[in-house]
Amino acid sequence: MRASACDAKQARQTSTQDKTIVTMTSRISPLAPTSVPAMPPIAGVRFATAAAGVRYKGRTDVLLMVLDPGTAVAGVFTKSKCPSAPVEWCRDKLKGRKARALVVNSGNANAFTGKTGREACAFTARIAAKAVGCKPDEVFLASTGVIGEPLNASVFDGVMDTLVANARTDGWLDAARAIMTTDTFPKVATAKALIGNTTVTVNGIAKGAGMIMPDMATMLSFVFTDAPIAAAALQALLKECVADTFNAVTIDGDTSTSDTLIAFATGAAAGAPKIGKATDPRLKGFRKAFMAVLADLAEQVARDGEGARKLVEIQVEGAVSKASARKIAMSIANSPLVKTAIAGEDANWGRVVMAVGKAGEPADRDKLSIWFEGIRVAHKGARDPSYDETQVSQAMKSQTIALKVQLGLGNGRDRVLTCDLTKEYVAINGDYRS
Amino acid sequence: MRASACDAKQARQTSTQDKTIVTMTSRISPLAPTSVPAMPPIAGVRFATAAAGVRYKGRTDVLLMVLDPGTAVAGVFTKSKCPSAPVEWCRDKLKGRKARALVVNSGNANAFTGKTGREACAFTARIAAKAVGCKPDEVFLASTGVIGEPLNASVFDGVMDTLVANARTDGWLDAARAIMTTDTFPKVATAKALIGNTTVTVNGIAKGAGMIMPDMATMLSFVFTDAPIAAAALQALLKECVADTFNAVTIDGDTSTSDTLIAFATGAAAGAPKIGKATDPRLKGFRKAFMAVLADLAEQVARDGEGARKLVEIQVEGAVSKASARKIAMSIANSPLVKTAIAGEDANWGRVVMAVGKAGEPADRDKLSIWFEGIRVAHKGARDPSYDETQVSQAMKSQTIALKVQLGLGNGRDRVLTCDLTKEYVAINGDYRS
Numbered sequence: 079m080r081a082s083a084c085d086a087k088q089a090r091q092t093s094t095q096d097k098t099i100v101t102m103t104s105r106i107s108p109l110a111p112t113s114v115p116a117m118p119p120i121a122g123v124r125f126a127t128a129a130a131g132v133r134y135k136g137r138t139d140v141l142l143m144v145l146d147p148g149t150a151v152a153g154v155f156t157k158s159k160c161p162s163a164p165v166e167w168c169r170d171k172l173k174g175r176k177a178r179a180l181v182v183n184s185g186n187a188n189a190f191t192g193k194t195g196r197e198a199c200a201f202t203a204r205i206a207a208k209a210v211g212c213k214p215d216e217v218f219l220a221s222t223g224v225i226g227e228p229l230n231a232s233v234f235d236g237v238m239d240t241l242v243a244n245a246r247t248d249g250w251l252d253a254a255r256a257i258m259t260t261d262t263f264p265k266v267a268t269a270k271a272l273i274g275n276t277t278v279t280v281n282g283i284a285k286g287a288g289m290i291m292p293d294m295a296t297m298l299s300f301v302f303t304d305a306p307i308a309a310a311a312l313q314a315l316l317k318e319c320v321a322d323t324f325n326a327v328t329i330d331g332d333t334s335t336s337d338t339l340i341a342f343a344t345g346a347a348a349g350a351p352k353i354g355k356a357t358d359p360r361l362k363g364f365r366k367a368f369m370a371v372l373a374d375l376a377e378q379v380a381r382d383g384e385g386a387r388k389l390v391e392i393q394v395e396g397a398v399s400k401a402s403a404r405k406i407a408m409s410i411a412n413s414p415l416v417k418t419a420i421a422g423e424d425a426n427w428g429r430v431v432m433a434v435g436k437a438g439e440p441a442d443r444d445k446l447s448i449w450f451e452g453i454r455v456a457h458k459g460a461r462d463p464s465y466d467e468t469q470v471s472q473a474m475k476s477q478t479i480a481l482k483v484q485l486g487l488g489n490g491r492d493r494v495l496t497c498d499l500t501k502e503y504v505a506i507n508g509d510y511r512s
Numbered sequence: 513m514r515a516s517a518c519d520a521k522q523a524r525q526t527s528t529q530d531k532t533i534v535t536m537t538s539r540i541s542p543l544a545p546t547s548v549p550a551m552p553p554i555a556g557v558r559f560a561t562a563a564a565g566v567r568y569k570g571r572t573d574v575l576l577m578v579l580d581p582g583t584a585v586a587g588v589f590t591k592s593k594c595p596s597a598p599v600e601w602c603r604d605k606l607k608g609r610k611a612r613a614l615v616v617n618s619g620n621a622n623a624f625t626g627k628t629g630r631e632a633c634a635f636t637a638r639i640a641a642k643a644v645g646c647k648p649d650e651v652f653l654a655s656t657g658v659i660g661e662p663l664n665a666s667v668f669d670g671v672m673d674t675l676v677a678n679a680r681t682d683g684w685l686d687a688a689r690a691i692m693t694t695d696t697f698p699k700v701a702t703a704k705a706l707i708g709n710t711t712v713t714v715n716g717i718a719k720g721a722g723m724i725m726p727d728m729a730t731m732l733s734f735v736f737t738d739a740p741i742a743a744a745a746l747q748a749l750l751k752e753c754v755a756d757t758f759n760a761v762t763i764d765g766d767t768s769t770s771d772t773l774i775a776f777a778t779g780a781a782a783g784a785p786k787i788g789k790a791t792d793p794r795l796k797g798f799r800k801a802f803m804a805v806l807a808d809l810a811e812q813v814a815r816d817g818e819g820a821r822k823l824v825e826i827q828v829e830g831a832v833s834k835a836s837a838r839k840i841a842m843s844i845a846n847s848p849l850v851k852t853a854i855a856g857e858d859a860n861w862g863r864v865v866m867a868v869g870k871a872g873e874p875a876d877r878d879k880l881s882i883w884f885e886g887i888r889v890a891h892k893g894a895r896d897p898s899y900d901e902t903q904v905s906q907a908m909k910s911q912t913i914a915l916k917v918q919l920g921l922g923n924g925r926d927r928v929l930t931c932d933l934t935k936e937y938v939a940i941n942g943d944y945r946s
Binding site: 444 | 769847872876938
């Protein structure tokens with residue numbers, strides 16, 4: 079089984095044949111947040127988790143979220159040309175704009191599974207709809223884990239009624255835990271905002287770890303609010319907010335087949351005015367809260383990058399446009415030479431110059447300046463005259479590294495998050511036969 | 513010094529502070545060719561090497577090639593927007609179409625060195641021209657090593673006259689050795705061809721190792737022939753032949769600031785007809801020989817990828833065009849997840865699907881088939897029904913891995929070479945502070 083195609087690397091956490099990996103992935107990332115926010119309930123949202131035995135033993139691997147009637151839904155998905163079956167299912171069901179349930183499993187991505195994959199989706203939606211009391215078209219699905227193995231959806235049949243019966247409004251960390259693969263900590267975030275005079279809440283969960291350079295969203299993330307926002311407005315808001323959050327994160331430059339970010343708005347916040355358009359000025363506070371939740375989850379994904387020991391923020395300024403700054407920032411963030419240098423605590427700005435140069439965007443070597451942790455190491459096309467190795471070496475010991483590039487060409491700026499590239503990344507992804 | 517920006521990682525070979533790296537890089541790649549071809553002389557080409565002490569101790573680090581009057585020259589260079597000073601020098605001097613000398617040093621890339629970098633080029637050309645007896649504009653330059661450190665070109669002054677005096681027609685391996693950085697073996701190739709009734713020879717040398725995804729040529733490669741080919745024809749031929757050789761190799765997706773491939777045609781082969789155009793039918797045999805030398809050198813670069821234990825050939829067929837096949841092949845070749853899986857001897861076709869999907873090129877999941885080492889593991893969008901893990905696992909132990917993808921869309925096909933991503937790559941590039 080282990081030779082078959084696997085994605086972010088699943089079952090190894092529980093494999094008895096692979097003790098190195100067990101140790102490795104069961105260790106929590108040194109970059110994990112030091113505290114977990116208290117997650118308030120969201121009116122109109124109840125949920126439960128179960129251990130269906132998809133692939134893992136002794137842990138939960140399925141999450142059911144039950145949504146009250148009237149819940150609006152919006153989603154963004156991987157741009158992969160080989161998307162998973164659940165991604166195709168959700169894209170289609172988004173047309174209805176309504177959601178009553180979400181079923182997420184870990185252990186099997188139901189990707190590259192052909193006709194049986196589509197059938198597994200239809201079957202799961204059918205049994206969930208029956209248990210919840212809705213139409214299959216109102217059930218959203220997501221899967222993460224092995225690619226290419228048929229998903230035996232019949233295992234959900236045995237737990238669906240219990241899940242509905244057990245559904246409660248609390249336990250968000252358990253929900254986040256049920257969708258983990260090689261993640262080392264569950265990822266949750268919350269924020270509040272006023273719409274009119276009514277306080278509304280936004281809660282989100284996410285999973286990440288590897289195969290992460292989201293081209294629409296991270297592998298899996300789900301955001302819930304009780305705000306009464308129409309599906310079209312929610313979709314516009316989601317698209318707007320994902321650009322600088324999930325889409326500005328990369329672990330390894332590898333875009334998953336399963337990237338899914340779905341937002342649900344139950345509208346159950348009593349007294350809040352109904353919002354029909356994303357441009358509604360009453361969304362000002364909500365937009366900020368929504369953005370904050372997405373940004374928080376996206377950063378947690380970077381903090382849990384496979385093998386990561388350092389969180390790296392790359393800021394590019396002075397580019398000809400924001401899009402150009404993004405391309406250059408991503409070129410730096412995905413450069414194996416830059417990432418290994420940071421792992422080695424080496425402020426190797428020569429490799430940053432290389433990554434700027436290969437991005438294919440306008441750049442003028444003789445106007446380029448580079449900072450590590452606020453210390454300017456290169457200025458206008460050469461080593462900074464005041465360069466002090468001792469000072470820079472000390473700064474590179476930090477767990478979070480800020481890398482700034484000033485191109486000196488225009489006003490375009492952007493920021494992306496990544497992590498370093500360590501031997502542990504190679505071990506997690508390559509060692510399970512050694 | 514070591515905190516300053518470094519490229520492919522230079523001096524560490526001789527650093528006494530870093531025994532791990534010394535051991536590592538002094539070990540010859542397991543993928544090195546088992547034999548070295550006998551390199552014939554090229555009429556009109558003499559050369560010598562010296563230890564100028566640019567950065568390394570106890571090894572040669574400067575190569576002078578002296579070319580007879582009448583030598584035509586052509587070159588292709590990095591597409592980096594932050595090219596090295598020698599790259600800019602050569603681009604400018606190519607306009608003259610004539611070459612009398614080539615000076616190459618290792619240990620310092622003379623990249624991102626501003627005005628002092630340009631001055632170092634001018635100075636080196638001037639002293640070489642004086643020693644050889646030509647114009648500075650007829651001297652071509654290349655440098656590889658640290659990025660961002662000023663190159664002290666005065667060290668060449670002490671060795672230039674001796675180099676000219678010592679110049680001979682043999683010792684090609686020594687020439688290739690003088691330009692190595694983290695390369696573990698010198699790279700040479702040779703081929704012969706008939707032009708009219710005259711046998712002409714093509715010799716080439718190259719260096720690679722890391723920061724390798726040439727966008728015009730590899731870091732440094734030089735090709736010499738005694739064929740009488742005009743500069744314009746040589747340039748056209750070079751551009752044509754580089755596309756499927758050096759430009760079809762990637763080690764880490766990182767394009768160097770210094771990529772340089774220069775071809776010199778002395779025209780000294782007695783009796784060969786002068787060739788003015790690349791379309792001349794008499795070039796048929798020469799084109800084949802020229803292509804063979806470039807392909808051989810490019811493969812040696814892949815075989816000496818930093819930390820490489822497996823040479824990987826990626827073939828993409830059935831794409832909508834050759835360009836589309838190239839993009840998909842490069843997406844697979846640069847995927848850290850595919851590369852680590854191959855290092856782990858895991859035929860992880862799920863990750864190949866991922867890499868096909870993220871390439872942004874037309875692909876239809878349900879038409880996709882994938883082979884490892886000739887064994888079909890996935891067919892038409894799902895695991896191959898006849899998949900046999902034992903057989904595939906055995907095949908993955910091979911030192912060379914053939915990975916084929918059939919897209920089933922059109923007739924576009926392409927091939928790229930890469931290597932696996934091992935913990936040694938991370939060690940070579942990240943460990944020198946640990």
